[in-house]
Every structure is written in structure tokens, then in C-alpha cells.
Amino acid sequence: MSIVVYNTLSRRKEPFQPLEPGSVKIYCCGVTVYDYCHLGHARCYVVWDTVRRYLQWRGYEVRYVQNFTDIDDKILNRARQESTTMEAISQRFIEAYHEDMARLNILKADEYTYATHTIDGIKRLIGQLEQKGYAYAAGGDVYYKVRQFDGYGKLSGRKLDDMQAGASGRVEGVEPKKKDPFDFALWKGAKPEEPAWESPWGPGRPGWHIECSAMVRDRMGDSIDIHMGGGDLTFPHHENEIAQSEAATGKPLSQYWMHNGMVNVNGEKMSKSLGNFTTIRQLLDAEDGLHPMALRLFLCQAQYRKPVDFTRDAILSATKSWQTLQDGLLFGNNYGPQLHWSGSSAWSLDLESDAVQRFQIAMDDDFNTPEAVAVLFELAKELRRQGNLLVHEGKTDVGSDKLQQQWHNLVCLAQILGIEATADSVTVANDGPGDDEISGLIEQRLAAKKAKDFALADKIRDGLTAQGITLIDKPGGITDWHR
Ligand SMILES: Nc1ncnc2c1ncn2[C@@H]1O[C@H](COP(=O)(O)OP(=O)(O)OP(=O)(O)O)[C@@H](O)[C@H]1O
Numbered sequence: 428m429s430i431v432v433y434n435t436l437s438r439r440k441e442p443f444q445p446l447e448p449g450s451v452k453i454y455c456c457g458v459t460v461y462d463y464c465h466l467g468h469a470r471c472y473v474v475w476d477t478v479r480r481y482l483q484w485r486g487y488e489v490r491y492v493q494n495f496t497d498i499d500d501k502i503l504n505r506a507r508q509e510s511t512t513m514e515a516i517s518q519r520f521i522e523a524y525h526e527d528m529a530r531l532n533i534l535k536a537d538e539y540t541y542a543t544h545t546i547d548g549i550k551r552l553i554g555q556l557e558q559k560g561y562a563y564a565a566g567g568d569v570y571y572k573v574r575q576f577d578g579y580g581k582l583s584g585r586k587l588d589d590m591q592a593g594a595s596g597r598v599e600g601v602e603p604k605k606k607d608p609f610d611f612a613l614w615k616g617a618k619p620e621e622p623a624w625e626s627p628w629g630p631g632r633p634g635w636h637i638e639c640s641a642m643v644r645d646r647m648g649d650s651i652d653i654h655m656g657g658g659d660l661t662f663p664h665h666e667n668e669i670a671q672s673e674a675a676t677g678k679p680l681s682q683y684w685m686h687n688g689m690v691n692v693n694g695e696k697m698s699k700s701l702g703n704f705t706t707i708r709q710l711l712d713a714e715d716g717l718h719p720m721a722l723r724l725f726l727c728q729a730q731y732r733k734p735v736d737f738t739r740d741a742i743l744s745a746t747k748s749w750q751t752l753q754d755g756l757l758f759g760n761n762y763g764p765q766l767h768w769s770g771s772s773a774w775s776l777d778l779e780s781d782a783v784q785r786f787q788i789a790m791d792d793d794f795n796t797p798e799a800v801a802v803l804f805e806l807a808k809e810l811r812r813q814g815n816l817l818v819h820e821g822k823t824d825v826g827s828d829k830l831q832q833q834w835h836n837l838v839c840l841a842q843i844l845g846i847e848a849t850a851d852s853v854t855v856a857n858d859g860p861g862d863d864e865i866s867g868l869i870e871q872r873l874a875a876k877k878a879k880d881f882a883l884a885d886k887i888r889d890g891l892t893a894q895g896i897t898l899i900d901k902p903g904g905i906t907d908w909h910r
């Protein structure tokens with residue numbers, strides 16, 4: 428059975444068939460580096476990391492390239508504000524990008540490309556476009572002649588005539604050098620005190636759209652399998668990439684175009700330029716911060732093309748969900764020794780099991796992570812039930828080998844989604860008592876019992892029960908507990 432992928436270009440799901448059987452070339456639009464990454468970026472890169480991991484698990488050799496836009500007005504503005512250089516600002520936020528993504532367990536790209544390292548490729552591409560009649564120089568700038576490219580609008584479904592008729596406001600603010608309001612800049616002539624590179628059209632710097640076309644071509648060739656990015660980039664960025672690349676090469680730039688839905692705040696896209704953003708580090712490092720895996724799990728619980736709203740309630744429920752899953756993922760660490768389990772290296776994923784099959788069916792269907800996560804929860808909840816039986820009754824009702832296989836399945840499937848738990852990563856729900864607090868209350872209860880204050884002892888136990896903590900009294904005055 429093959430994977431099906433929703434292709435923005437055809438507006439439908441299509442069977443996935445890479446250009447070269449067995450290998451997949453992916454390009455993903457990266458960040459413009461002038462601030463810390465926010466939750467929209469967390470979503471974007473968690474989604475694409477999950478797709479990449481899944482394709483790898485399905486046996487494809489994946490080559491994944493992502494860029495940093497390190498030339499941009501917004502970077503220049505920030506550099507001016509801080510009396511520093513564009514390079515210094517880019518450098519700082521590229522480092523921060525890597526730190527934030529590592530915390531979310533996002534794999535490094537096979538290659539990161541930088542606009543500033545691609546100037547030659549950009550100039551070559553602009554030169555070709557000019558030669559073929561798709562670009563014209565005008566007073567130090569170079570513009571792309573949009574009406575010259577027949578397929579313009581095929582990705583976004585927009586028609587130039589409709590845009591003009593229906594939304595004339597969108598094409599206002601036109602630079603006077605353009606011949607047509609729809610044309611866009613490939614090269615921008617140097618302005619005083621701005622970084623500039625020499626070119627056949629005079630000193631200047633590249634426009635944003637041409638960077639990605641040139642980077643794909645330089646690093647991966649004329650045609651790739653999947654081009655990814657946020658849905659906000661469909662128009663104009665990706666539409667313009669297609670126009671540039673395909674006019675120059677005469678070949679399709681990408682077979683599949685995939686777009687993630689937006690993280691919104693009060694119905695509006697979270698974005699650096701709108702200033703309505705929460706950074707990844709703010710969310711994770713707050714006093715009652717979210718565990719990075721809780722964030723990753725939360726993002727996987729949404730279908731990748733749909734919008735997501737970040738609210739306080741969503742964050743609380745993400746923490747609770749993560750606790751349940753984490754308990755399942757740590758089942759072997761917590762109960763393995765008691766169940767006399769052998770080392771986990773002897774185990775492999777049971778491909779015939781119902782859980783693995785359902786996981787695969789879900790993921791094959793355009794990377795349906797919410798369904799895949801539901802399978803993980805079923806496994807985790809069953810393991811929790813078995814853990815409770817072990818604590819209460821001293822035995823499980825499933826054979827030890829079967830249980831170990833189930834646990835192994837859970838750990839491996841979660842890993843395909845980039846979700847992992849380590850024994851030292853145990854988190855406590857913001858509204859629940861911590862381990863130390865529980866131990867303290869158990870001691871107080873024992874002291875109350877010794878003093879024959881049974882009312883107080885019961886009150887302490889009932890208080891814990893109300894918070895989901897079960898106490899188990901054992902012979903010898905020992906009290907075990909579990910959540
Ligand atoms: N709110 C969001 N939800 C999901 N993806 C997003 C969101 N914001 C940006 N992205 C995606 O993250 C990637 C990098 O985006 P970019 O650096 O342009 O961020 P931005 O916050 O939109 O910045 P700016 O406001 O300056 O355009 C792009 O693929 C973009 O589509």
C-alpha cells in the first residue's frame with residue numbers, strides 16, 4: 428500500500444511516487460532570522476520533521492534541505508535598532524533556532540542553505556530569466572515579468588485578471604520602476620548604507636522569492652519531490668518560486684507541494700511581524716512551562732493542514748495528555764525489573780500487530796497524526812491498566828512477553844512521531860501534587876494514624892484521591908501510591 432499526500436497543486440490527495448524510486452528530495456522554506464522562533468514555527472517544523480521521519484521509516488532515503496533567509500529588510504531594521512550588523516543578528520537567531528528545534532526533537536536538516544551563500548546561483552538564475560525574456564532590468568533593480576509566465580496562479584488558484592478586478596487594493600503601493608503592478612523584484616538595487624553585492628545590474632541584493640528557487644536548484648537540481656512550507660507562503664512566495672524556476676528550466680519545480688495550517692491567536696496568524704507571538708522558549712521556560720514533548724504531542728494531535736489555536740486550556744490539556752503517554756513510554760523503566768524483562772534490544776516492532784497496522788494506515792493517509800496518536804494512547808492506557816494491576820494485585824492479566832512487545836511497539840511508534848520520554852523527563856501536571864509533596868502527605872497520614880487521628884488520615888487520603896492519586900497500604904506500615 429502506498430502513501431497518499433495532499434498536493435496543494437492539484438488540490439487533492441495523490442499516491443506518493445518520488446521521481447527516483449526509493450529516494451525523496453525535500454526542500455522546506457526556513458525562517459527569516461530576525462527574532463526567536465514562535466509557536467507557529469514550532470508547528471511548521473514539527474509537522475515537517477514528522478513527515479520526514481515517517482518517510483524514512485517507510486524505507487525512503489530522504490534528503491532534506493532547509494534554508495535560512497539571512498538577507499531581509501526586517502533583519503536590517505533590527506540590526507539598525509541594535510547598532511549592529513545583519514550578520515550578527517542572523518547569527519544570533521540561527522543559533523537560537525537550532526537550540527529551540529533540538530528541544531522539540533526536530534532532526535537537523537541534511538543541509539542548511541543561506542541566502543548569503545547563494546548569491547552566485549541567484550545571479551545565474553536571474554541572468555537566465557532575463558535572457559529568456561521573463562525578467563527586465565529597471566534602474567538598478569530587476570523584475571520578474573509575471574504575465575509572461577502562462578502557469579502563473581496554478582498553485583494558489585488565483586487568476587491575475589480576477590485579482591486585478593476584485594482586489595485592486597492588493598496591487599497598490601507599486602514601485603515606479605515596475606512595468607506592471609504584478610511584477611516582483613528579483614534583484615533590488617543598493618540603497619545607501621545597506622549590504623550589497625556586485626552584479627551585472629549594479630550593486631544590490633536579491634529579492635526573497637528568488638533565493639529559494641536558486642537554493643533548490645543549486646542543492647537539489649531542477650526538480651524535487653516535495654516542497655514544504657506554511658500555508659501563508661502559498662501566495663505569493665511559492666507561486667513566484669514556481670514562476671521563476673519553471674520559466675528558467677522548463678521543468679516542474681516540485682511534484683508535490685505541501686502546506687501546514689497556521690497557528691493562530693484570536694483568529695489571526697501568529698507572526699513575528701504582527702508581534703502577536705509567544706516564543707518557543709517563553710512557553711517551555713516559564714515557571715509552569717510546558718514540557719517540550721507535551722508541545723510536540725499537542726501539535727501532532729492536530730491534522731497538519733488545519734489551523735490550531737493556542738489557549739491556556741489547550742496547554743493544560745497537552746500537559747495531561749503527555750503525562751498519560753509518558754507513563755506508557757516509561758512502563759518498562761518503571762515495571763520492567765519487577766516483570767523480569769530482558770534487555771529491550773532483543774525486541775523489534777511487531778508489524779503484524781493491530782496497533783502498528785492502524786498507525787501505518789493513519790500515517791499513510793496524508794500523515795494523519797491525530798489518528799496515529801490515538802493508537803499511541805490506546806497502547807499507553809492499556810499499559811497503565813496493567814501497571815495498576817501490578818501495584819494493586821501483584822500481577823498483570825497479560826503475559827509478560829506480550830506486555831513487553833506492547834511496550835516496545837509504543838516506544839517505537841512514538842519515536843516515528845519524534846516523541847520520546849526519558850526517565851528523568853517525568854513531569855507533573857501543573858494542577859497536581861509532585862512526588863515529594865505526595866511522600867510528605869503520606870508521612871503525615873501515617874503519623875495521624877499512629878496518633879489515632881483517623882479523621883485526619885482519611886482526609887489526607889481523600890484529598891489525594893480527588894487529585895487522581897491512589898494510596899495502597901501494605902503490611903509493615905508501608906504505603907505505595909500511583910497516579
Ligand atoms: N503562525 C504560523 N503557523 C504555522 N506556520 C507558520 C506560522 N508563522 C510562520 N510559519 C511558517 O514558518 C516558516 C518561517 O516563517 P517566517 O520566518 O516568515 O515567520 P513569520 O513569523 O511569518 O515572520 P514574518 O512575520 O516576518 O513573515 C514558514 O514556512 C512559515 O509559513
Ligand SMILES: [Zn+2]
Binds near residue numbers: 456639664
Ligand atoms: Zn522559500
